[in-house]
Amino acid sequence: NLALESDASCIEALYNLGLVNKQLGMFEDALDCFLKLHAIISHHPQVLYQLGHLHELVGDLDQAVEWFLQLLGIIPSDPGVLRKLGELFDNENDKQQAFHYHYESYRYFPSHLPVLDWLGSYFVGLQVPEKAIAFYEKAALMQPNEAKWRLLIGSCHRRSGNYQLALKTYKDIHNMFPENIECLKFLIRICSDLGLKEASEYALKLKKAEKAKELRERVSSSQSGSRRSSGRSSQGVPSPSLGDTTPPVHGLRPNPASRLSKMSFLENSSDVYIHSPQTNEIDAGYSDPLGGPQERPRTAAGLRSRSRIDDDFGDEELTEDLLP
Numbered sequence: 490n491l492a493l494e495s496d497a498s499c500i501e502a503l504y505n506l507g508l509v510n511k512q513l514g515m516f517e518d519a520l521d522c523f524l525k526l527h528a529i530i531s532h533h534p535q536v537l538y539q540l541g542h543l544h545e546l547v548g549d550l551d552q553a554v555e556w557f558l559q560l561l562g563i564i565p566s567d568p569g570v571l572r573k574l575g576e577l578f579d580n581e582n583d584k585q586q587a588f589h590y591h592y593e594s595y596r597y598f599p600s601h602l603p604v605l606d607w608l609g610s611y612f613v614g615l616q617v618p619e620k621a622i623a624f625y626e627k628a629a630l631m632q633p634n635e636a637k638w639r640l641l642i643g644s645c646h647r648r649s650g651n652y653q654l655a656l657k658t659y660k661d662i663h664n665m666f667p668e669n670i671e672c673l674k675f676l677i678r679i680c681s682d683l684g685l686k687e688a689s690e691y692a693l694k695l696k697k698a699e700k701a702k703e704l705r706e707r708v709s710s711s712q713s714g715s716r717r718s719s720g721r722s723s724q725g726v727p728s729p730s731l732g733d734t735t736p737p738v739h740g741l742r743p744n745p746a747s748r749l750s751k752m753s754f755l756e757n758s759s760d761v762y763i764h765s766p767q768t769n770e771i772d773a774g775y776s777d778p779l780g781g782p783q784e785r786p787r788t789a790a791g792l793r794s795r796s797r798i799d800d801d802f803g804d805e806e807l808t809e810d811l812l813p
Contacts, residue, residue: 591604
Protein backbone atom coordinates (compact mmCIF):
# COMPACT_ATOMS: atom_id res chain seq x y z
CA ASN A 490 0.00 0.00 0.00
CA LEU A 491 2.84 2.41 0.79
CA ALA A 492 4.37 1.72 -2.61
CA LEU A 493 1.03 2.38 -4.32
CA GLU A 494 0.63 5.64 -2.40
CA SER A 495 3.95 6.76 -3.82
CA ASP A 496 3.28 5.36 -7.31
CA ALA A 497 -0.23 4.17 -8.16
CA SER A 498 1.05 2.42 -11.28
CA CYS A 499 3.72 0.34 -9.54
CA ILE A 500 3.40 -3.04 -11.25
CA GLU A 501 5.06 -5.12 -8.54
CA ALA A 502 2.97 -3.53 -5.78
CA LEU A 503 -0.29 -4.06 -7.66
CA TYR A 504 0.52 -7.69 -8.41
CA ASN A 505 1.57 -8.49 -4.84
CA LEU A 506 -1.47 -6.70 -3.41
CA GLY A 507 -3.71 -8.69 -5.72
CA LEU A 508 -2.13 -11.95 -4.58
CA VAL A 509 -2.53 -10.99 -0.91
CA ASN A 510 -6.19 -10.10 -1.39
CA LYS A 511 -6.75 -13.37 -3.22
CA GLN A 512 -5.08 -15.31 -0.42
CA LEU A 513 -7.28 -13.55 2.14
CA GLY A 514 -10.43 -14.39 0.19
CA MET A 515 -11.05 -10.78 -0.87
CA PHE A 516 -11.67 -11.72 -4.49
CA GLU A 517 -13.32 -8.47 -5.58
CA ASP A 518 -10.40 -6.38 -4.31
CA ALA A 519 -7.99 -8.79 -5.99
CA LEU A 520 -9.91 -8.40 -9.26
CA ASP A 521 -9.55 -4.62 -9.04
CA CYS A 522 -5.79 -4.96 -8.68
CA PHE A 523 -5.38 -7.31 -11.63
CA LEU A 524 -7.75 -5.31 -13.83
CA LYS A 525 -5.59 -2.25 -13.20
CA LEU A 526 -2.55 -4.33 -14.06
CA HIS A 527 -4.22 -5.51 -17.26
CA ALA A 528 -4.84 -1.89 -18.22
CA ILE A 529 -1.15 -1.11 -17.69
CA ILE A 530 0.37 -4.26 -19.23
CA SER A 531 -2.18 -5.96 -21.42
CA HIS A 532 -1.87 -9.58 -22.53
CA HIS A 533 0.52 -10.58 -19.77
CA PRO A 534 0.15 -14.37 -19.19
CA GLN A 535 0.30 -14.27 -15.39
CA VAL A 536 -2.19 -11.42 -15.16
CA LEU A 537 -4.59 -13.15 -17.56
CA TYR A 538 -4.38 -16.36 -15.56
CA GLN A 539 -5.13 -14.57 -12.29
CA LEU A 540 -8.11 -12.80 -13.86
CA GLY A 541 -9.48 -16.08 -15.19
CA HIS A 542 -8.96 -17.90 -11.90
CA LEU A 543 -10.53 -15.10 -9.85
CA HIS A 544 -13.62 -15.06 -12.05
CA GLU A 545 -13.84 -18.81 -11.56
CA LEU A 546 -13.63 -18.35 -7.79
CA VAL A 547 -16.44 -15.79 -7.75
CA GLY A 548 -18.61 -18.10 -9.88
CA ASP A 549 -18.52 -16.19 -13.18
CA LEU A 550 -17.54 -19.15 -15.35
CA ASP A 551 -18.35 -17.51 -18.68
CA GLN A 552 -16.00 -14.61 -17.99
CA ALA A 553 -13.39 -17.05 -16.67
CA VAL A 554 -13.53 -18.94 -19.97
CA GLU A 555 -13.01 -15.67 -21.86
CA TRP A 556 -9.88 -14.82 -19.90
CA PHE A 557 -8.44 -18.32 -20.26
CA LEU A 558 -9.12 -18.27 -24.00
CA GLN A 559 -7.16 -15.02 -24.23
CA LEU A 560 -4.37 -16.70 -22.28
CA LEU A 561 -4.50 -19.69 -24.61
CA GLY A 562 -4.03 -17.36 -27.56
CA ILE A 563 -0.69 -16.31 -26.08
CA ILE A 564 0.51 -19.76 -24.92
CA PRO A 565 -1.46 -22.24 -27.07
CA SER A 566 0.52 -25.32 -26.02
CA ASP A 567 0.25 -24.96 -22.25
CA PRO A 568 -1.30 -28.24 -20.94
CA GLY A 569 -2.38 -26.62 -17.66
CA VAL A 570 -4.43 -23.93 -19.39
CA LEU A 571 -5.95 -26.50 -21.74
CA ARG A 572 -6.92 -28.70 -18.81
CA LYS A 573 -8.39 -25.71 -16.95
CA LEU A 574 -10.59 -24.89 -19.94
CA GLY A 575 -11.63 -28.53 -20.11
CA GLU A 576 -12.63 -28.45 -16.45
CA LEU A 577 -14.64 -25.26 -16.92
CA PHE A 578 -16.56 -26.69 -19.87
CA ASP A 579 -17.06 -29.92 -17.92
CA ASN A 580 -18.58 -27.93 -15.05
CA GLU A 581 -20.95 -26.35 -17.56
CA ASN A 582 -21.82 -29.87 -18.80
CA ASP A 583 -20.40 -29.18 -22.26
CA LYS A 584 -18.81 -32.60 -22.71
CA GLN A 585 -17.76 -32.06 -26.31
CA GLN A 586 -15.70 -28.96 -25.54
CA ALA A 587 -14.44 -30.54 -22.32
CA PHE A 588 -13.18 -33.56 -24.26
CA HIS A 589 -11.54 -31.32 -26.86
CA TYR A 590 -9.47 -29.39 -24.33
CA HIS A 591 -8.67 -32.42 -22.18
CA TYR A 592 -7.46 -34.30 -25.23
CA GLU A 593 -5.37 -31.32 -26.35
CA SER A 594 -3.83 -31.22 -22.88
CA TYR A 595 -3.13 -34.94 -23.19
CA ARG A 596 -1.35 -34.40 -26.51
CA TYR A 597 1.08 -31.93 -24.96
CA PHE A 598 1.39 -33.73 -21.62
CA PRO A 599 0.49 -37.43 -22.10
CA SER A 600 1.58 -38.52 -18.61
CA HIS A 601 -0.76 -36.38 -16.52
CA LEU A 602 -2.79 -38.82 -14.43
CA PRO A 603 -5.89 -36.63 -13.82
CA VAL A 604 -6.24 -36.06 -17.56
CA LEU A 605 -5.81 -39.78 -18.28
CA ASP A 606 -8.43 -40.59 -15.67
CA TRP A 607 -10.87 -38.04 -17.13
CA LEU A 608 -10.44 -39.28 -20.69
CA GLY A 609 -10.94 -42.89 -19.62
CA SER A 610 -14.10 -41.98 -17.70
CA TYR A 611 -15.34 -40.00 -20.70
CA PHE A 612 -15.20 -43.00 -23.02
CA VAL A 613 -16.72 -45.28 -20.39
CA GLY A 614 -19.59 -42.81 -20.11
CA LEU A 615 -20.04 -42.96 -23.88
CA GLN A 616 -20.42 -46.76 -23.64
CA VAL A 617 -17.20 -47.35 -25.60
CA PRO A 618 -14.98 -48.78 -22.84
CA GLU A 619 -12.55 -50.32 -25.33
CA LYS A 620 -11.30 -46.80 -26.14
CA ALA A 621 -10.69 -46.09 -22.46
CA ILE A 622 -8.29 -49.02 -22.08
CA ALA A 623 -5.39 -47.19 -23.75
CA PHE A 624 -5.54 -44.34 -21.22
CA TYR A 625 -5.80 -46.68 -18.24
CA GLU A 626 -2.88 -48.73 -19.54
CA LYS A 627 -0.71 -45.60 -19.65
CA ALA A 628 -1.73 -44.81 -16.08
CA ALA A 629 -0.89 -48.37 -15.01
CA LEU A 630 2.57 -48.01 -16.51
CA MET A 631 3.10 -44.85 -14.50
CA GLN A 632 1.82 -46.39 -11.26
CA PRO A 633 2.61 -50.12 -11.46
CA ASN A 634 1.94 -50.64 -7.75
CA GLU A 635 -1.54 -49.13 -7.94
CA ALA A 636 -4.25 -51.75 -8.44
CA LYS A 637 -6.89 -49.16 -9.37
CA TRP A 638 -5.82 -48.76 -12.99
CA ARG A 639 -5.59 -52.50 -13.64
CA LEU A 640 -9.03 -53.02 -12.14
CA LEU A 641 -10.38 -50.36 -14.48
CA ILE A 642 -8.77 -52.15 -17.43
CA GLY A 643 -10.43 -55.40 -16.39
CA SER A 644 -13.79 -53.66 -16.04
CA CYS A 645 -13.41 -52.19 -19.53
CA HIS A 646 -12.75 -55.65 -20.98
CA ARG A 647 -15.77 -57.03 -19.14
CA ARG A 648 -18.06 -54.20 -20.28
CA SER A 649 -16.95 -54.61 -23.87
CA GLY A 650 -17.86 -58.32 -23.71
CA ASN A 651 -14.32 -59.70 -23.74
CA TYR A 652 -14.81 -61.93 -20.69
CA GLN A 653 -11.79 -64.16 -21.26
CA LEU A 654 -9.42 -61.21 -21.41
CA ALA A 655 -11.14 -59.68 -18.40
CA LEU A 656 -10.69 -62.94 -16.48
CA LYS A 657 -7.01 -63.04 -17.41
CA THR A 658 -6.59 -59.42 -16.30
CA TYR A 659 -8.22 -60.08 -12.93
CA LYS A 660 -6.08 -63.18 -12.40
CA ASP A 661 -2.95 -61.15 -13.13
CA ILE A 662 -4.10 -58.53 -10.63
CA HIS A 663 -4.75 -61.24 -8.05
CA ASN A 664 -1.23 -62.59 -8.53
CA MET A 665 0.20 -59.11 -7.98
CA PHE A 666 -2.17 -58.09 -5.18
CA PRO A 667 -3.41 -61.33 -3.57
CA GLU A 668 -5.17 -59.53 -0.71
CA ASN A 669 -7.06 -57.06 -2.89
CA ILE A 670 -10.70 -57.57 -1.92
CA GLU A 671 -12.17 -55.75 -4.93
CA CYS A 672 -10.25 -57.97 -7.33
CA LEU A 673 -11.50 -61.10 -5.57
CA LYS A 674 -15.08 -59.85 -5.82
CA PHE A 675 -14.67 -59.28 -9.55
CA LEU A 676 -13.16 -62.75 -9.95
CA ILE A 677 -16.10 -64.34 -8.13
CA ARG A 678 -18.56 -62.45 -10.30
CA ILE A 679 -16.95 -63.21 -13.64
CA CYS A 680 -16.30 -66.86 -12.75
CA SER A 681 -19.93 -67.21 -11.73
CA ASP A 682 -21.06 -65.63 -15.00
CA LEU A 683 -18.85 -68.02 -16.95
CA GLY A 684 -19.90 -71.03 -14.86
CA LEU A 685 -16.38 -71.79 -13.65
CA LYS A 686 -15.72 -73.85 -10.53
CA GLU A 687 -13.03 -71.38 -9.50
CA ALA A 688 -15.75 -69.12 -8.13
CA SER A 689 -15.94 -71.12 -4.89
CA GLU A 690 -12.16 -71.05 -4.55
CA TYR A 691 -12.08 -67.28 -4.89
CA ALA A 692 -15.00 -67.01 -2.47
CA LEU A 693 -12.91 -68.76 0.18
CA LYS A 694 -9.98 -66.48 -0.57
CA LEU A 695 -12.26 -63.46 -0.27
CA LYS A 696 -13.50 -64.63 3.12
CA LYS A 697 -9.94 -65.14 4.27
CA ALA A 698 -8.85 -61.72 3.01
CA GLU A 699 -11.76 -60.00 4.74
CA LYS A 700 -11.00 -61.81 8.00
CA ALA A 701 -7.34 -60.88 7.75
CA LYS A 702 -8.24 -57.25 7.13
CA GLU A 703 -10.61 -57.27 10.09
CA LEU A 704 -7.96 -58.76 12.36
CA ARG A 705 -5.35 -56.23 11.24
CA GLU A 706 -7.73 -53.38 11.95
CA ARG A 707 -8.59 -54.81 15.38
CA VAL A 708 -4.93 -55.30 16.30
CA SER A 709 -4.06 -51.81 15.07
CA SER A 710 -6.85 -50.22 17.09
CA SER A 711 -5.96 -52.19 20.23
CA GLN A 712 -2.30 -51.24 19.92
CA SER A 713 -3.12 -47.56 19.49
CA GLY A 714 -5.42 -47.72 22.51
CA SER A 715 -2.71 -49.41 24.55
CA ARG A 716 -0.20 -46.71 23.60
CA ARG A 717 -2.63 -43.97 24.61
CA SER A 718 -3.34 -45.58 27.97
CA SER A 719 0.36 -46.13 28.67
CA GLY A 720 1.12 -42.53 27.73
CA ARG A 721 -1.38 -41.21 30.29
CA SER A 722 0.26 -43.17 33.09
CA SER A 723 3.21 -41.29 34.59
CA GLN A 724 3.88 -43.66 37.49
CA GLY A 725 4.31 -46.83 35.47
CA VAL A 726 1.80 -49.37 34.26
CA PRO A 727 -0.13 -51.40 36.86
CA SER A 728 -0.31 -55.16 36.67
CA PRO A 729 -3.20 -56.30 34.50
CA SER A 730 -6.05 -58.36 35.84
CA LEU A 731 -7.38 -61.48 34.21
CA GLY A 732 -10.28 -59.54 32.71
CA ASP A 733 -8.16 -56.97 30.87
CA THR A 734 -8.55 -57.18 27.11
CA THR A 735 -5.52 -55.05 26.25
CA PRO A 736 -2.82 -55.97 28.77
CA PRO A 737 0.15 -53.60 28.89
CA VAL A 738 3.67 -54.79 28.29
CA HIS A 739 6.16 -54.51 31.16
CA GLY A 740 9.25 -55.59 29.30
CA LEU A 741 10.57 -57.67 26.50
CA ARG A 742 9.01 -60.84 27.96
CA PRO A 743 5.33 -60.90 28.97
CA ASN A 744 4.58 -62.03 32.52
CA PRO A 745 2.20 -64.94 33.27
CA ALA A 746 -0.67 -62.62 34.14
CA SER A 747 -0.31 -60.93 30.79
CA ARG A 748 -0.41 -64.28 28.99
CA LEU A 749 -3.46 -65.39 30.95
CA SER A 750 -5.14 -62.07 30.22
CA LYS A 751 -4.70 -62.51 26.48
CA MET A 752 -5.85 -66.14 26.70
CA SER A 753 -8.96 -65.06 28.56
CA PHE A 754 -9.70 -62.41 25.96
CA LEU A 755 -9.32 -64.83 23.06
CA GLU A 756 -11.45 -67.50 24.71
CA ASN A 757 -14.26 -65.16 25.79
CA SER A 758 -14.43 -63.00 22.67
CA SER A 759 -17.11 -64.17 20.26
CA ASP A 760 -16.04 -62.08 17.28
CA VAL A 761 -12.34 -62.96 17.21
CA TYR A 762 -11.53 -65.42 14.45
CA ILE A 763 -9.57 -68.46 15.68
CA HIS A 764 -8.71 -71.38 13.46
CA SER A 765 -9.64 -74.76 14.85
CA PRO A 766 -8.89 -78.16 13.27
CA GLN A 767 -12.45 -79.31 14.02
CA THR A 768 -14.08 -76.55 11.94
CA ASN A 769 -14.11 -75.67 8.26
CA GLU A 770 -13.28 -72.02 8.89
CA ILE A 771 -10.47 -70.41 6.93
CA ASP A 772 -7.32 -69.45 8.76
CA ALA A 773 -7.00 -65.70 8.28
CA GLY A 774 -3.87 -65.37 10.38
CA TYR A 775 -0.89 -63.52 9.02
CA SER A 776 1.89 -65.66 7.58
CA ASP A 777 5.23 -63.95 7.28
CA PRO A 778 6.67 -64.66 3.80
CA LEU A 779 10.18 -64.46 5.22
CA GLY A 780 9.48 -67.18 7.76
CA GLY A 781 9.38 -67.05 11.52
CA PRO A 782 11.95 -65.22 13.65
CA GLN A 783 15.13 -67.02 14.62
CA GLU A 784 15.20 -68.49 18.10
CA ARG A 785 17.21 -66.36 20.48
CA PRO A 786 19.78 -67.92 22.83
CA ARG A 787 18.40 -68.51 26.28
CA THR A 788 20.26 -67.47 29.41
CA ALA A 789 20.02 -69.05 32.78
CA ALA A 790 17.81 -66.20 33.97
CA GLY A 791 15.57 -66.73 30.99
CA LEU A 792 15.30 -70.45 31.76
CA ARG A 793 14.39 -69.74 35.37
CA SER A 794 11.79 -67.22 34.23
CA ARG A 795 10.44 -69.75 31.74
CA SER A 796 10.15 -72.43 34.42
CA ARG A 797 8.22 -70.03 36.65
CA ILE A 798 5.82 -69.27 33.79
CA ASP A 799 5.32 -72.96 33.13
CA ASP A 800 4.57 -73.54 36.82
CA ASP A 801 2.01 -70.74 36.79
CA PHE A 802 0.21 -72.23 33.84
CA GLY A 803 0.10 -75.68 35.40
CA ASP A 804 -1.35 -78.31 33.13
CA GLU A 805 -3.03 -75.86 30.75
CA GLU A 806 -2.32 -76.66 27.15
CA LEU A 807 -1.08 -73.74 25.09
CA THR A 808 -1.31 -73.75 21.33
CA GLU A 809 0.25 -71.36 18.91
CA ASP A 810 -3.14 -69.91 18.12
CA LEU A 811 -3.50 -68.65 21.69
CA LEU A 812 -0.10 -67.06 21.96
CA PRO A 813 0.03 -63.26 21.62
